Amino acid sequence: MNSTTPKGISVVKAGPLALIQDGGRFGVRHLGVTQGGAADWISHRWANWLLGNPLESAALEIVVGGGLTLAVECPTRLALVGADLDATLDDAPLAPGTSFTVSPGQRLAFRQPRAGLRAYLAFPGGLDAPEVLGSRACTTRERLGGLHDDGQPLKAGDRLTWQGKAPGERRLPEALAPCMPKSGCRLPLVLGAQAGHFTGRSLYQAFNSAWQVDNRADRMGVRLLGPPLNCRLSGMISEGIPLGAVQVPADGQPIVLLNDRQTIGGYPRLGALTPIACATLAQCLPGSEIHLQPVSATQACETYLALLNRF
Amino acid sequence: MKVQPQLSMETVRLETVAMDSLMARLFDSIDEQNMAWIMAADQALREAFAESLIDLVPSYTTLLVHYDCRRLNHSQARARILEALEHLTPADTQAGQLHEIPVWYDPSVGPDLPRVASRAGVPIEEVIRRHCNHAYCVFALGFAPGYGFMGLVEQALATPRLDTPRRKVAAGSVGIAERQTAIYPLLSPGGWNILGRTAVPLYDYARRGEPLLRPGDKVRFKSISRSDFEAQGGDITPLEER
Numbered sequence: 001m002n003s004t005t006p007k008g009i010s011v012v013k014a015g016p017l018a019l020i021q022d023g024g025r026f027g028v029r030h031l032g033v034t035q036g037g038a039a040d041w042i043s044h045r046w047a048n049w050l051l052g053n054p055l056e057s058a059a060l061e062i063v064v065g066g067g068l069t070l071a072v073e074c075p076t077r078l079a080l081v082g083a084d085l086d087a088t089l090d091d092a093p094l095a096p097g098t099s100f101t102v103s104p105g106q107r108l109a110f111r112q113p114r115a116g117l118r119a120y121l122a123f124p125g126g127l128d129a130p131e132v133l134g135s136r137a138c139t140t141r142e143r144l145g146g147l148h149d150d151g152q153p154l155k156a157g158d159r160l161t162w163q164g165k166a167p168g169e170r171r172l173p174e175a176l177a178p179c180m181p182k183s184g185c186r187l188p189l190v191l192g193a194q195a196g197h198f199t200g201r202s203l204y205q206a207f208n209s210a211w212q213v214d215n216r217a218d219r220m221g222v223r224l225l226g227p228p229l230n231c232r233l234s235g236m237i238s239e240g241i242p243l244g245a246v247q248v249p250a251d252g253q254p255i256v257l258l259n260d261r262q263t264i265g266g267y268p269r270l271g272a273l274t275p276i277a278c279a280t281l282a283q284c285l286p287g288s289e290i291h292l293q294p295v296s297a298t299q300a301c302e303t304y305l306a307l308l309n310r311f
Numbered sequence: 312m313k314v315q316p317q318l319s320m321e322t323v324r325l326e327t328v329a330m331d332s333l334m335a336r337l338f339d340s341i342d343e344q345n346m347a348w349i350m351a352a353d354q355a356l357r358e359a360f361a362e363s364l365i366d367l368v369p370s371y372t373t374l375l376v377h378y379d380c381r382r383l384n385h386s387q388a389r390a391r392i393l394e395a396l397e398h399l400t401p402a403d404t405q406a407g408q409l410h411e412i413p414v415w416y417d418p419s420v421g422p423d424l425p426r427v428a429s430r431a432g433v434p435i436e437e438v439i440r441r442h443c444n445h446a447y448c449v450f451a452l453g454f455a456p457g458y459g460f461m462g463l464v465e466q467a468l469a470t471p472r473l474d475t476p477r478r479k480v481a482a483g484s485v486g487i488a489e490r491q492t493a494i495y496p497l498l499s500p501g502g503w504n505i506l507g508r509t510a511v512p513l514y515d516y517a518r519r520g521e522p523l524l525r526p527g528d529k530v531r532f533k534s535i536s537r538s539d540f541e542a543q544g545g546d547i548t549p550l551e552e553r
Contacts, residue, residue: 027365029366029367029375029377030353030366030367030368031457031517031520032453032454032455032457032458032517033517132518133518133520141455141499142456142497143497144456144518190327190329190330191327192328193327193334237341237370237371237372238371238451238453238460239334239368239371239372239373240334240368240369240373241375242328242329242332242375242377244329245329262454263368263452263453263454264368264370264451264453264454269328271327271328272329272330272332275330297327297330297385301331301380301384301385305380
């Protein structure tokens with residue numbers, strides 16, 4: 001293919017939410033700019049790995065599916081990792097965790113979640129999109145990034161392009177393929193921040209109760225339902241919020257803050273989920289159950305570095 | 312409010328807040344005099360961490376240090392923060408810049424002017440005069456790109472947030488909540504009491520990575536006429552929606 005003609009795929013039907021995401025926006029939190037980036041960063045990285053891309057290249061984060069339909073305009077190879085959204089290439093089912101070739105005229109469709117919530121579709125060399133503040137991550141509330149740098153999700157008529165050549169096939173070793181969380185999964189949490197101000201009973205309940213993922217869940221935060229947790233602190237001065245922070249507002253129901261969280265806030269926090277736990281939570285459907293499990297920062301970091309070394 | 316003439320290392324606390332983040336807590340209460348210390352700490356931490364820093368978020372009394380855990384472990388990061396904060400001396404330059412922000416105060420773009428005036432028991436003109444009568448300190452950036460939390464508004468004008476936040480507040484809206492004041496950089500939902508609107512493009516500055524307002528800066532609002540506001544490129548369309 002002539003290198004001056006961009007290769008393309010067009011959006012026939014948008015579905016509820018598909019966003020261009022890369023590794024996120026860093027070095028800008030002090031401007032009040034959120035992190036963004038793939039919520040399940042592990043699946044996102046494996047999708048890029050399957051195509052030999054730099055691991056944080058811009059790819060598509062497809063939430064739920066909901067009829068998203070893409071029309072292929074040129075032959076290439078794509079990779080799909082993460083949630084099973086009942087995806088098809090024409091009539092053939094597409095298994096997550098693989099790369100596959102596509103031809104002009106074929107259609108990719110994503111229907112509904114069968115396991116997990118977010119699927120990542122990667123393109124050779126990464127999707128074209130304007131870089132703003134060092135990233136292509138699409139953050140809707142801030143109107144930053146994405147295809148047109150206006151923070152908007154994909155819409156019908158949009159055309160996705162990329163610059164890389166179709167790579168050869170690369171397979172994901174089965175043992176490494178990210179599996180979607182099962183109900184009752186354990187999410188490691190580094191205790192800290194205002195944890196010492198919660199009552200002993202609340203700390204016990206935090207780690208010994210089943211928490212239900214509420215339907216009030218998005219890229220900003222995921223609300224958990226369970227026994228109300230009590231903090232003795234009343235009125236906090238706003239301070240910076242890390243990824244995965246578990247904040248507990250007055251109603252005692254925790255909110256786990258994810259990639260599109262506000263940069264500062266004033267609710268007491270139990271600590272923060274590890275980045276791996278955040279990726280898992282981003283795949284949990286509303287209604288599923290999770291357990292919080294305390295972990296030390298050092299131990300969490302060892303697990304995290306071991307995962308990074310697998311790529 | 313207690314004045315903090317000196318920062319003592321005994322009062323600095325370091326707290327684990329995430330796998331790869333530590334909170335340096337310098338003060339316990341909001342005070343304009345904190346800010347020179349916070350910004351001196353900001354600079355010292357940036358220099359000390361250099362390539363190992365992922366993000367640094369200063370706020371009213373704290374700095375959140377997000378470090379690269381591929382380069383530093385938790386105890387190394389802790390040691391580096393303590394080392395950087397020892398012998399901290401705020402420079403004059405860290406006291407920040409003074410910005411004059413022109414605002415068109417009018418009920419059509421400042422729908423809460425009457426509410427603030429009636430609560431304070433003064434005419435609208437007096438609310439405007441008093442809001443312009445102080446150089447506010449920028450304490451923190453957050454909520455939206457380039458949104459600066461400023462204060463302190465004089466007690467008489469202090470007004471609680473709206474019971475029901477508006478679904479839309481126009482870009483450039485100037486509002487107050489309790490004793491804080493701020494400018495909305497872009498169209499967003501919001502619960503602050505809106506007094507007027509500025510044409511200063513705060514969001515554009517933030518998008519370029521060069522925010523107009525930085526923690527430690529001072530802001531003085533200046534009341535301008537509708538024609539001046541329009542000449543500066545201001546949008547006079549009422550936009551506020553409940």
